[in-house]
Structure formats: structure tokens, C-alpha cells
Amino acid sequence: MSTSLERHKYDVVIVGAGGAGLRAAVEAREAGLKVAILCKSLFGKAHTVMAEGGAAASMGNANSNDNWMVHFRDTMRGGKFLNHYRMAELHAKESPDRIWELEMWGALFDRTKEGKISQRNFGGHEYPRLAHVGDRTGLELIRTMQQRIVALQQKDKRDHGDAESFIKVFAEFTVTEVLKENGKVAGVYGYYRENGHEALFEAPAVILATGGVGKTFKITSNSWEGTGDGHALALKAGGNLVDMEFLQFHPTGMVWPPSVRGILVTESVRGEGGILTNSLGERFMFKYIPDVFKDKYADNEAEADRWYTDQDNNRRPPELLPRDEVARAINSEVKAGRGTEHGGVFLDVSKRLSAEVIKKRLPSMWHQFYELAGVDITKEAMEVGPTCHYVMGGVEVEPDTAAAVGVPGLFAAGECAGGMHGSNRLGGNSLSDLLVFGRRAGMGAAAYVKQTTATPVSEATVAAAAKKVEAPFTRTGGENPYALHQELQEVTHNLVGIIRTKKELQEAIDKIADLRTRIANVTVTGDRTFNPGFHLSFDLDNMLLIAESTAKSAIVREESRGGHTRDDFPGMNAEWRQKNNISSFNGSEVVVRQQKLPELTKELFDLFDVHELEKYMTPAEISKGGSN
Amino acid sequence: MARTLKLRIWRGNAESGALQDVTVNANDGEVVLDVIHRVQAEQMNDLAVRWNCKAGKCGSCSMEINGKPRLACMTQVGSFEPEETITVTPLRAFPVIKDLVTDVSFNYKKAMEVPAFEPPVGMKPGEPRMQQIDVERSQEFRKCIECFLCQDTCHVIRDHEENKKSFAGPRFFIRIAELDMHPLDILRNRKKTAQEEHGLGMCNITKCCTEVCPEHIRITDNAIIPMKERVVDEKYDPLRWLGSVIRKREGIL
Numbered sequence: 025m026s027t028s029l030e031r032h033k034y035d036v037v038i039v040g041a042g043g044a045g046l047r048a049a050v051e052a053r054e055a056g057l058k059v060a061i062l063c064k065s066l067f068g069k070a071h072t073v074m075a076e077g078g079a080a081a082s083m084g085n086a087n088s089n090d091n092w093m094v095h096f097r098d099t100m101r102g103g104k105f106l107n108h109y110r111m112a113e114l115h116a117k118e119s120p121d122r123i124w125e126l127e128m129w130g131a132l133f134d135r136t137k138e139g140k141i142s143q144r145n146f147g148g149h150e151y152p153r154l155a156h157v158g159d160r161t162g163l164e165l166i167r168t169m170q171q172r173i174v175a176l177q178q179k180d181k182r183d184h185g186d187a188e189s190f191i192k193v194f195a196e197f198t199v200t201e202v203l204k205e206n207g208k209v210a211g212v213y214g215y216y217r218e219n220g221h222e223a224l225f226e227a228p229a230v231i232l233a234t235g236g237v238g239k240t241f242k243i244t245s246n247s248w249e250g251t252g253d254g255h256a257l258a259l260k261a262g263g264n265l266v267d268m269e270f271l272q273f274h275p276t277g278m279v280w281p282p283s284v285r286g287i288l289v290t291e292s293v294r295g296e297g298g299i300l301t302n303s304l305g306e307r308f309m310f311k312y313i314p315d316v317f318k319d320k321y322a323d324n325e326a327e328a329d330r331w332y333t334d335q336d337n338n339r340r341p342p343e344l345l346p347r348d349e350v351a352r353a354i355n356s357e358v359k360a361g362r363g364t365e366h367g368g369v370f371l372d373v374s375k376r377l378s379a380e381v382i383k384k385r386l387p388s389m390w391h392q393f394y395e396l397a398g399v400d401i402t403k404e405a406m407e408v409g410p411t412c413h414y415v416m417g418g419v420e421v422e423p424d425t426a427a428a429v430g431v432p433g434l435f436a437a438g439e440c441a442g443g444m445h446g447s448n449r450l451g452g453n454s455l456s457d458l459l460v461f462g463r464r465a466g467m468g469a470a471a472y473v474k475q476t477t478a479t480p481v482s483e484a485t486v487a488a489a490a491k492k493v494e495a496p497f498t499r500t501g502g503e504n505p506y507a508l509h510q511e512l513q514e515v516t517h518n519l520v521g522i523i524r525t526k527k528e529l530q531e532a533i534d535k536i537a538d539l540r541t542r543i544a545n546v547t548v549t550g551d552r553t554f555n556p557g558f559h560l561s562f563d564l565d566n567m568l569l570i571a572e573s574t575a576k577s578a579i580v581r582e583e584s585r586g587g588h589t590r591d592d593f594p595g596m597n598a599e600w601r602q603k604n605n606i607s608s609f610n611g612s613e614v615v616v617r618q619q620k621l622p623e624l625t626k627e628l629f630d631l632f633d634v635h636e637l638e639k640y641m642t643p644a645e646i647s648k649g650g651s652n
Numbered sequence: 653m654a655r656t657l658k659l660r661i662w663r664g665n666a667e668s669g670a671l672q673d674v675t676v677n678a679n680d681g682e683v684v685l686d687v688i689h690r691v692q693a694e695q696m697n698d699l700a701v702r703w704n705c706k707a708g709k710c711g712s713c714s715m716e717i718n719g720k721p722r723l724a725c726m727t728q729v730g731s732f733e734p735e736e737t738i739t740v741t742p743l744r745a746f747p748v749i750k751d752l753v754t755d756v757s758f759n760y761k762k763a764m765e766v767p768a769f770e771p772p773v774g775m776k777p778g779e780p781r782m783q784q785i786d787v788e789r790s791q792e793f794r795k796c797i798e799c800f801l802c803q804d805t806c807h808v809i810r811d812h813e814e815n816k817k818s819f820a821g822p823r824f825f826i827r828i829a830e831l832d833m834h835p836l837d838i839l840r841n842r843k844k845t846a847q848e849e850h851g852l853g854m855c856n857i858t859k860c861c862t863e864v865c866p867e868h869i870r871i872t873d874n875a876i877i878p879m880k881e882r883v884v885d886e887k888y889d890p891l892r893w894l895g896s897v898i899r900k901r902e903g904i905l
Contacts, residue, residue, distance in 0.1 A: 282679055388709065
């Protein structure tokens, strides 16, 4: 077996070819590293293409009052102060440079009248801050970086005679395991989805950039790829996940027809003036403005409407509250019987903008509703409801280097890393996150590789990894992976969803334990050639770990904050704000413990009005005034 | 309302294959990809189909539906007659891997042959100033989701494997046009290389590519024809010809 095994040697292997993975690849190559990019789908198809609204960066093009400090404050508020302050700080400081450099690689953002990059409003951002291209910003980002990688490969061809001498993309490749020797990362193992052939990549550094976990849930905006691979790979390699209870249910997913349920309706619809109403015609968001946001959001329609033309003298419309607030509000309206026929609420932009402007600013939304739901959004309201969109929790990393805590040589960036967004992510902060931390992961890996020596992967390790890949075919009498996936999704949807209780979470934990034994026995039919059942059998194992980590973190956090709402503990608890839930895997189950959240530094503490911090922090924290 | 649907799916590999008939339930509002997934989950666990976003944004689920190149995620089951059998086959212009999945690596090779974007020397990040009207022409082409349906339908390569070597295809003509019209790109001769190295001249503007584009990019009218016209202008303008000879053709066209 091992004599015929395909073997590669690289300085760094990047798992995932979305925005974070590609940005990491560019950085690592420019630092002189030999880079392999392993992507589960074709090059350029990753979930980043689905990001619509924009990338948040305080360039100040639309409002010159904007700067990194305002962006930092907004990010911390959005995350309800559970963010790792250092990540939020780096993100706010560096995102403008990351956007500007994309322009030098050929990106074409929409423009202001002065010819600068245009910036749009979004929920939770004090000023218009999102660089955008209509409502297809994610596509622009991924295509720009894809083309940047091609440009680097063309240069390598000129300089070294081989375009793939320093960066090679391995498309449709699944990584099944991060391999370690002597406690350090030594490479990865996996197989080509096309033919099932296995391959070993030896490398001293591995960057996980695998995105989200949405496919663990029944209604999601995520594609099939969002199966938490990086989260699970890190757990199995001895890394930690931080705060997996925090999942963002995007308030506006499509609800009808059933086949498109969950597909995203961009927040830009609200940013451009879309309003939310219930079946009684009430603009209900005014009822749901939480105390901590009362001074920033309009409590009446007249003021909210004026804000679109005069932002300096009016408070923002409540449709632009952070996503967790809007999702809960919609959930409450539907539960109270004021939902639409298909269990959503109405989102209408047709009354505020002309058909021409809608088609120009929201072209893919118009297209999506017209072609998939038969709804013309220039004339009618859309029906929308919450959809599982983003996981705030993720691999615990060192903010400056993106190094995974506890696993030398492992790095993580983008959605699969945790900490940056705290308990809730602001729209627009994920595209900037993946640029800022994708780059930092590339830099971190380069610095690590230069001061370490590569460890060869032992034959015993290879043999063990190969055996795991073969396993689904050698088992007999087990269940069908599709049916098990549906069952797992029912458990998470019904018991670990938007509103949670202790009783239901315990039931979920029990059911997940039962599913673990059944998934371990899953049986696959057919052969190895492009066999989706075979692929799903590995994804299932990953999603099970995600579900377990989420449920076990959710049951211990006895408060409601951001993307975690406990019916039995409805308010925020300042004691819990100081704690992260850390998940690890002991070989048979996920174990969750608490760890102290890093304290804001004095410099960052002082950026806030102390009365605002009093809403979140204990008196002891306030009197201390940040760490030194 | 659920109904029963007749589906005919091509199953096979690089060596051989055949159409197989199945019946499957379909619900109101479903797209072809939904029913293929149902077949996969209930009847053919190892049926190969490529897909990602299921929202018409990633361009993965390209296939031929009743002989037409389409995205399965954007093709409503309700758009066919109730009794009609829907036939799904892999893209014809590319080699089959398995069932509905083809090897589209041809396109990635062609992408590598188009010279990259080149900004002005010395320009620093944050400095560019461009007017919206000037970026919009290239933005139209940057909407491309790389589904490669235009490549599949283009008759220059659809049934002519021998042309693939010297023909980049509509997807890369719009890429070249995008760079050619990009306000910051300084590389000259893009139109000329489109003609001489990427096979622009082989296109005889039948507009099949434009018809199948799910993003409604006007490939022929806005990219191919303008490039062809300017290539012709420059090639047959005697003054330009003389100038190019005198200046040894360096960077003039």
C-alpha cells in the first residue's frame, strides 16, 4: 500500500480554498514558502462566493468620521464583549489595507462620486463601512485572490520554469486527518474525491481555512461544504474549540419554496432601506430594541425613515440592529402567530427604491427571487425567516499568528477560527476577517516553518490514516449516511436551535451519543469513484463532533448572549462574559471546560464610555479599568 | 403538491455509460438539483453530481438538461410539462469522470494562459480613483461564476476536440475583455493576443454562449464583438500598419 501511495512534500499545506485559505496562500508564497492548497470543491467555488453584502473596513470614504477605533467599538458591541479583544483590534486596524491591496490585484469595487471605493451601511456599523460590488462582493473577493494566485504561478513559470513549483492547487480533495509526529504537525492525509485515491502531504505547517458548520443544521445558508471539517480536524489533532455555542442565525433566509429554504437574503436589502413587517402589517422591529442599544436606534418610523437621508441627526432604523436581535425578533413574531403563510415575515424594499435602483444595487437578490420563487422584489415583499448562517465559535488561536493553541504547526483562519466575533458577528466583518487573519496565518506559518525542522511522517501513522479511509467500505450492515445526516440535522434543529433550554439540550446530548455509535458503523455502497455517500461518511463524523461541542457548550452557558439564547436564562450574565467555553476531544467524546476571557487592555478599555461598559461588565472589572 | 416525475439520468464513466430511467417524487417549487439529490439519497447513493451553493452563485452544478447546458440549481421542475421526461446528461464538451461530473480542468489551463492584471508601476494601495461608469464595463464580466456553460455550448470546441489547443473559449474572451477595459490595467496588446494566441478569430459570433449564460452577461455583444472590431481596425488601418512597422510593433497596438 505505502509503496504506491502518492506522496508530496510542502512547507505549508492549506486546507480550504475560500477567502482565508487563498489569502494565506498568497502570503505564504510571498514569504518564500512552497504551498499546497487542498480544496474540497473546484478552485474558486468555495462558500466565500455566497457572501453578498460587503467587506467592513474603516476607510472613511463615505463618512470621514470613521476610523479603526469606531470599527473596533462596533465589533465588540456586536459580539457583546465576548470577543478576543486583540483579534478585534487587529481586524479593525488592518482591514482597510487588506481591501486596498485587493484593488492592486484587479478587484473592481463600486465607487463613490470622488472615485474612491464606495461603502454601504450594514447592521451594527456606526458609519457606512462595507466595500462592495453590488451584492456579489464575495465572488469579487474570491475571484480576485484566485487570479492573484494564477498571477503568482505565472511569475513562477517565468522565474522557475514551472507554474506549480511554489503553489499548487489540489482540487476536489478531502483531508481526513492532520498528522502529527512527536507532538508537532507533520502533514495531512486525505483522498481525491474524483477517484478515491489517497495522498500524503508532508509539511511542518498546516493552515485550516475550512469555513463553517452550517450543514450540521437543517435550515442553513451554507452549501454542502460547511461540515465543520477544520473544526473537527483541529479537535482530533489535540486543538481546542472556543465558544461553540455561538451560532449566527441570519435573520433573513428565504422561506419559500421549500427547496430554497435557508438560502440567504442579504442584509444589504435592509441596509438599502428594506423594512420588516408581520402579517398584520406592523413594522415590528420597534418593539425589539434592547436597552443596551436604545440610544443608537430610532424608536419611531419617522426618525427611522429620516436616517436614510440624514444620518448625523437621526438614529438608525431598528431593522439594522445586530443580526442576533433581528433573528430573535422574527422568531418571536412567527411564534406569536403573526408570521406569513410559509412561516416567515415580510421584507419589503419595493416601497422605498425604484425598480431600476433595486436591480442595480441588489441584482443577485432580484435574480434569486425572480428565478427561484417567482417573486419580483421590485414590486412585492419577500418572505424571510432565520437561517443558520455562521459559527462564531472555532479553533482557539493566538491572535497575532493564527497559531492553534496546543498544536505546534497548526494554524486556523477565517470562519473556522474562533474568538474574533465574540458571541455575534456583524455583517461585513467576515470578509474582512478572512483577509486580515488569512494573511496573518500565512505570515505565522512562514515564521514557524523558518524556525522548525520538518518531521517525516512515520509509516505507522500513514497506515493508521489509510485504514480509516478504507473503513466505510469494509463495514457491513450499518446505516445509510444520508438518513443519519438527516437525523442529526433534526436533532440540532429541534433541540440546539435559536431558542434553547436545559432539558432539550440534555436530550440533544443523549441523542448525539446514540448517533455516535451508529455513525461509527455507517456503510457505503458503490466504489470510490466520485462517490458522494463515501464523502458524506467522513463529513458526518465531523458534523457529529460539531453538534456535540455546540450542545455541550450551550448547556453549561447559563445566560443569553448573541448567538446563544436560553429560554431558561434570558438575560446576559456579567460573570459568564468573563468566560470562554473550551471544547477538546478525549478520543471518545467532547469535553467542555471554562477558561478566563483575556481582559481588554487599558488603552482599548478607554475607547468606551464607561457607562456603556457597565451594561456588560462587573463592578470589579469597571473599577480595574482594563489590564496593563 | 408532491408529484411523480420521470427522470432519465446518464450514468457511467470515462469508458462507457447509458441513460437510466427513474421515477422520483417532486415537490412544488423544486429545481432539478433537488430531485437529483432525492434520487441520490433514496435510490442511487453513489450517483455523482457536482454542486455547492444551490443558489446560482458558484457555477458548480452545470449539466445538460434535455440537451441544453444549464445550472441544475436554477432549473425549475415546474418549467417542464407534467408528463415530460427530464433527461440529465453531463457537459458534452468535457471528458466524463463519472455520471454527471466532468473533468473541467481545460478551463483552469486556459485561465493560466491569460496574462494577469498589471497595475501602473509605482501606484500604491489606496491611491486608485475610478469613476463608477468606467468600472461598470469590466464589472459586467466579473459577474462570471465560471460555470463553463458558455464553454460547453460553444461549437468551436463542443464537437471539435482538436480546436481546444488553440481556442480559449468565451469565458476567457470576457476575461481578456475585462482586463482590456479595466481602468488600471497597463498591459498592452490584449486584443491582439486574444486574436493571435487565444483563438478569438475562430469565433463566428453565433451568440450561443450569451444565450446559456446564467448571469446574463452579454458575452458576444459586449466582449467578443468589440474586441474583434478593434483588432480588425488596427490590423487593416494602413497608417497604423505603417506605424507598427516603423516602431517595430513594440507596444503600439
